[in-house]
Amino acid sequence: xxxxxxxxxxxxxxxxxxxxxxxxxxxxxxxxxxxxxxxxxxxxxxxxxxxxxxxxxxxxxxxxxxxxxxxxxxxxxxxxxxxxxxxxxxxxxxxxxxxxxxxxxxxxxxxxxxxxxxxxxxxxxxxxxxxxxxxxxxxxxxxxxxxxxxxxxxxxxxxxxxxxxxxxxxxxxxxxxxxxxxxxxxxxxxxxxxxxxxxxxxxxxxxxxxxxxxxxxxxxxxxxxxxxxxxxxxxxxxxxxxxxxxxxxxxxxxxxxxxxxxxxxxxxxxx
Amino acid sequence: xxxxxxxxxxxxxxxxxxxxxxxxxxxxxxxxxxxxxxxxxxxxxxxxxxxxxxxxxxxxxxxxxxxxxxxxxxxxxxxxxxxxxxxxxxxxxxxxxxxxxxxxxxxxxxxxxxxxxxxxxxxxxxxxxxxxxxxxxxxxxxxxxxxxxxxxxxxxxxxxxxxxxxxxxxxxxxxxxxxxxxxxxxxxxxxxxxxxxxxxxxxxxxxxxxxxxxxxxxxxxxxxxxxxxxxxxxxxxxxxxxxxxxxxxxxxxxxxxxxxxxxxxxxxxxx
Numbered sequence: 001x002x003x004x005x006x007x008x009x010x011x012x013x014x015x016x017x018x019x020x021x022x023x024x025x026x027x028x029x030x031x032x033x034x035x036x037x038x039x040x041x042x043x044x045x046x047x048x049x050x051x052x053x054x055x056x057x058x059x060x061x062x063x064x065x066x067x068x069x070x071x072x073x074x075x076x077x078x079x080x081x082x083x084x085x086x087x088x089x090x091x092x093x094x095x096x097x098x099x100x101x102x103x104x105x106x107x108x109x110x111x112x113x114x115x116x117x118x119x120x121x122x123x124x125x126x127x128x129x130x131x132x133x134x135x136x137x138x139x140x141x142x143x144x145x146x147x148x149x150x151x152x153x154x155x156x157x158x159x160x161x162x163x164x165x166x167x168x169x170x171x172x173x174x175x176x177x178x179x180x181x182x183x184x185x186x187x188x189x190x191x192x193x194x195x196x197x198x199x200x201x202x203x204x205x206x207x208x209x210x211x212x213x214x215x216x217x218x219x220x221x222x223x224x225x226x227x228x229x230x231x232x233x234x235x236x237x238x239x240x241x242x243x244x245x246x247x248x249x250x251x252x253x254x255x256x257x258x259x260x261x262x263x264x265x266x267x268x269x270x271x
Numbered sequence: 272x273x274x275x276x277x278x279x280x281x282x283x284x285x286x287x288x289x290x291x292x293x294x295x296x297x298x299x300x301x302x303x304x305x306x307x308x309x310x311x312x313x314x315x316x317x318x319x320x321x322x323x324x325x326x327x328x329x330x331x332x333x334x335x336x337x338x339x340x341x342x343x344x345x346x347x348x349x350x351x352x353x354x355x356x357x358x359x360x361x362x363x364x365x366x367x368x369x370x371x372x373x374x375x376x377x378x379x380x381x382x383x384x385x386x387x388x389x390x391x392x393x394x395x396x397x398x399x400x401x402x403x404x405x406x407x408x409x410x411x412x413x414x415x416x417x418x419x420x421x422x423x424x425x426x427x428x429x430x431x432x433x434x435x436x437x438x439x440x441x442x443x444x445x446x447x448x449x450x451x452x453x454x455x456x457x458x459x460x461x462x463x464x465x466x467x468x469x470x471x472x473x474x475x476x477x478x479x480x481x482x483x484x485x486x487x488x489x490x491x492x493x494x495x496x497x498x499x500x501x502x503x504x505x506x507x508x509x510x511x512x513x514x515x516x517x518x519x520x521x522x523x524x525x526x527x528x529x530x531x532x533x534x535x536x537x538x539x540x541x542x
Binding site: 146148149151152153155178181182184185188189195196197198199201203205206207255256257259261 | 417419420422423424426449452453455456459460466467468469470472474476477478526527528530532
């Protein structure tokens with residue numbers, strides 16, 4: 001296995017797939033409303049995973065032709081089923097390695113990447129590879145989160161500690177859970193032109209029950225998934241973990257607030 | 272002096288006044304574009320300081336009548352001059368203590384507060400007082416920052432330490448530099464109805480030179496103002512301070528990014 005590939009820190013459980021579908025549908029408007037490809041354009045979705053974003057992407061650009069790739073055959077099979085069930089017909093699936101793409105130079109008009117770079121040991125190499133298969137003046141769109149953006153009330157040291165467990169585990173797996181803030185320099189260093197980054201902030205308090213549900217089922221659930229590993233590696237003791245998770249849930253109750261920022265970057269390949 | 276009043280942590284230098292005017296003009300669109308009071312309405316601006324927001328407020332609502340109050344006669348005199356020089360005629364100034372307001376019940380249609388609660392030892396009492404002088408169904412608008420929202424690349428422990436010096440100093444002076452995330456519960460606890468909070472995020476990278484200048488002249492300058500006090504109180508040594516400030520400036524250079532979130536809350540007094 002390519003040493004650049006590491007274990008997917010969030011695991012591959014059904015619960016994780018459901019979390020990803022839920023996340024994609026909840027965040028569709030915030031993250032994807034301004035991504036629309038013109039009819040006839042060829043778009044690569046790099047690392048489609050279980051197809052959580054694929055459905056939204058393909059619906060937003062019904063005239064575009066998508067090729068969605070992933071390194072995991074299992075994820076790809078799930079994605080195919082999902083997209084077929086949704087009645088979407090403008091997506092072809094193919095197994096591919098982001099570090100060794102099976103496409104010739106300038107094959108695509110646009111490339112779309114969501115929640116991928118955070119898991120890669122060499123995001124710059126990945127961006128360079130994606131630039132290679134993009135035609136001149138084609139665009140690359142990247143969306144990533146940044147767990148350092150989590151801001152909440154009541155504030156809690158233990159809550160920050162459990163979040164930090166995921167950040168550390170992802171780092172040990174070769175990734176970077178704080179990559180959102182780095183998109184501008186990564187895209188620019190990879191040679192993309194006219195790079196624009198726009199932060200997309202989620203804010204939840206009791207008057208926004210839908211956002212509060214999102215915080216529970218997207219963010220806190222994601223943290224909870226690394227419980228066993230964090231404790232068994234001695235990153236945190238059981239008591240602190242339970243207190244940290246309980247404090248995170250407290251932010252979704254009466255008087256609590258929770259903020260999180262995603263970053264979306266768009267760049268153009270030199271003409 | 273009322274024990275609830277503490278020293279203004281940022282000081283009263285000319286440099287600080289200039290920073291406040293600059294901040295107000297740079298952030299006018301982001302923070303104030305959706306605050307507009309109908310002609311004839313009576314609006315209290317509580318704690319106008321040197322009038323940095325007053326000019327923007329009064330211009331956005333030329334038909335409204337403002338009463339701008341502050342506890343500091345010096346600030347008030349500066350604010351008066353400023354507003355007069357700008358040719359604005361719909362503002363009256365008056366010296367007043369937020370904890371002992373010289374107005375009868377239900378005197379105002381609306382109340383506006385910006386960057387005040389963060390400096391108060393009892394923000395809830397202040398909100399209750401403001402509710403008292405507001406008519407039924409009148410609105411209260413509050414804008415506050417939250418220094419915990421500062422997110423930047425390259426990340427730096429020393430940069431966080433110098434920011435934390437200001438947070439600590441403000442706490443020691445009885446205030447709370449992390450109050451933005453608390454607006455929802457503060458307004459709700461004070462009995463306001465239909466409270467809505469909207470975060471307003473500033474994002475800066477090299478492609479946005481205007482935002483980069485804002486980060487330098489608003490945020491970093493504000494931190495630099497507490498240098499002497501932070502070092503003399505032993506919160507941080509000189510070397511760490513210089514490194515932290517230098518790291519903050521680094522975020523405004525090639526490849527760097529900087530985010531900060533303000534919070535704006537609007538609530539209504541029960542009818």
